[in-house]
Amino acid sequence: MIRKGIFKKPKIALEGNIKQSKTPSANIPNEMCVCCPSCNKMLFNDELNENLVVCSYCNHHFRMNSRQRLNMIADEDSFIEHNTDLKSENILDFPNYDKKLKNSQLESSENEAVITGVCKINSINSAIFVMEPYFMMGSMGTVVGEKITRIFEFASENRLPVIGFCVSGGARMQEGILSLMQMAKVSGAVKKHSDNRLLYITVLTDPTMGGVTASFAMQGDIIIAEPNALVGFAGPRVIEQTIRQKLPDGFQKAEYLLKTGFINDIVERKKLKEYLTKLLQLHNYK
Amino acid sequence: MAAYDIVTKARANGRATTKNYIENIFTDFIELHGDRRFSDDNAVISGIAFLDTTPVTVIGLEKGQDTKDKISRNFGSAQPEGYRKALRQMQLAEKFNRPVICFVDTSGAYCGIGAEERGQGQAIAECLYNLMTLKVPVISIIIGEGGSGGALALAVADEVWMLENSIYSVISPEGCASILWKDSSKAAEAAECLKLTSKELYKLNIIDKVISEKLGQKQSYETIKRLLLETINASMNIDENDLLEKRYQRFRKFGNT
Structure with a gap:
């Protein structure tokens, strides 16, 4: 009988124990x-x-933070930020929320999980919102909802397109039902913007989940995603627990959503600015 | 009463479901099945009926009553097709100028492989988007559980009412406890934090009316019928643009600092 492992390459100290x-x-x-x-x-x-x-x-x-993303898309020095000082409060007295907010502000150097404003993209004016993954995983509370709503209202008044970069774990549990209401509130502003026949493009980045997917992330006239981004309603772990089986490879990935028909295209980061510029031009924005 | 006691009541076996409300409030209900895209989701009941003498569209999430019924209705957790069926009926209501009345009772939209593949998030997003500007009066009543996005999809309305012992929340207390304390048995504490009872939500202005359950189920049906008639008669006289602006502002105010 051949002993198990006889053909294995002997381990040497330098090769073994290498922790990735x-x-x-x-x-x-x-x-x-x-x-x-x-x-x-x-x-x-x-x-x-x-x-x-x-x-x-x-x-x-x-994963990319919101400022990096903005620098990648907006022309140099063209971004004018709106509502910079809006900060979340612990409206429901939720345990540990104050601490969590403070830590997130330190970690991300942002006041909230989204930055909004107007910028130029290859000289074309556009309203923009960029969600911040390093602030409570881009979760949507009242301030996130409010800032996005206001940028849509501003864009409607000034007849600007909106480009939105989504990254979010979903609605922010710590603000309870008020977070849920943001889904409806933002949807209302998106619809008004759309009824004014203005363009809204969403760019889904890793990960876009829950209440954000179930509202403004999926309401774009054109929806694109970054390669390999996880996009879905329920998180993979929750689904596995519910159905008690392993999920197929590539499940909820951008490539999978392209196949099932829920996004329009997948665009690599380095081609994104040119791609967005073309889309804006094709919609007669100059 | 502790918040979790109300959670238990809202979920209790034998609690009246959408079917009961339809039978006891409306007459001549005709159920209209199917989303004309993929299938018919039994977790959503939709159709047309008379409220007194007014034709209305009725849409509700149905948990089911006996075990067999519950299974066929997936315990009230709708698939994307359920929301697409609902949306189709809402749009027909708009075409024929019928008010829409929604009954909400779900622990949440179903999470499964198929539901994700067929765009659960997109289906809910489309409901929110279209309800915001649906040009007829919309009233939603939470009769049991109002679980997160799956409930909100039928609760973007001019008025949202709740039965006294129902709940409405962004996440289930169990889910919240397991995220917060890695321990789902602390659901009772989480239920307090989430402010999910009708009393708390009324204080937060999230809902417009609380329907008392103290005088028994029959009385609740009668109260709802009376309130629906009053509200719908009043809103049928409101100018379409005013109605939509009021609905927009109803949600706009949440978190407007």
Whole structure:
């Protein structure tokens, strides 16, 4: 009988015990390198940031903070931010929410989970909102709902298109029913904007889930996604717990949504600005 | 009463469901099945009926009554087809100038592989989007559980009412407890934090009326019928644009600091 493992390559100290580094977020400045979660290659942070936080080996799109995203899309110095000082309050006295808000503000250097305003994209004026993944995973509470509603109202009044970058875990539990109401509130503003025959483009990025998917993320005239972005209503873990079976590979990924017909296209980050410019031009925005 | 006691009441076996409300409030109900896209979702009942002498569209989430019925209705958790069926009936209501009355009773929209594949999020988003400017009066009544987005899809209305012992929440107390404390058995504490009872929601102006359950179910039906007639008669005289602006402002005010 052949002993098990006889043909295995003997382990040497240097080869064994190599722990794969966990993926740190791409915007931690103190770290020199990160490991790509998709191809496991080491990437220098500076180079990664220069490459729009995309792995230069396998094209994996890392999570990107809202300011980086804005810089990637808006012409230099063209962004005028709206409602910068709106901050969430703990309306329902929810346990630990104050602390969580404070930590998120420190972690993301933003006041809330979305930034809104107007900018130029290759000289074309547009209203824009960009959600912030490093602020409570872009969850939607009253301030997020309010800021997005106001930018749609502003865009309606000024006949501007709206480009919205979505990234969110869904409605913010800590604001209870008031978060749920934001889904209706924003939907109303989107509908009004649309009834004025103005263009709304949503860009779904990893991850876009829950109440955001079930409202303004899916209400764009044109919906595009970044490669490999997770987009869905219920989270994969919740579904697995409900149906007690493993989910198929690629489930809820952008490529899957393209196949099932719920998004219009998948666009790589480096081509995004040109793509959006073309879409704006095709809708007669100058 | 503690919030979780009300959660238990809202979910109790034998609590009146949408079917009971339809039978006891309306006459000549004709059920209209199917979404004309994919299938007929039994978790949603929709159709037309008379409210006294006024033709109305009735749409409701139905949990089912005996075990067999509950299974066929997926315990009131609708698939995307349920919301598309609802939306189709709403649009027909608009065409024929019929008020829409919705009954909400669901623990949430179904989460499963098929539901995601066929766009659960998109189906709900479309309901919210279209209800906001549906040019007929819309009234929603939460009769048991109002679970998150799956409930809101039928609750973007000119007025939202709740039965005294019903609940309306962004997440189930169990779900909230397991996220917050990694322990779903702390649901009772979570239920307090979420402010999901009719009393709390009335204080927060989320709902417009609380229907008392103290005088028994029969009385609740009668009260609802009377209130529906009053409200619909009043709103049929409102100018269409005013009606929509009022609906927009009803939701616009939440979180407008």
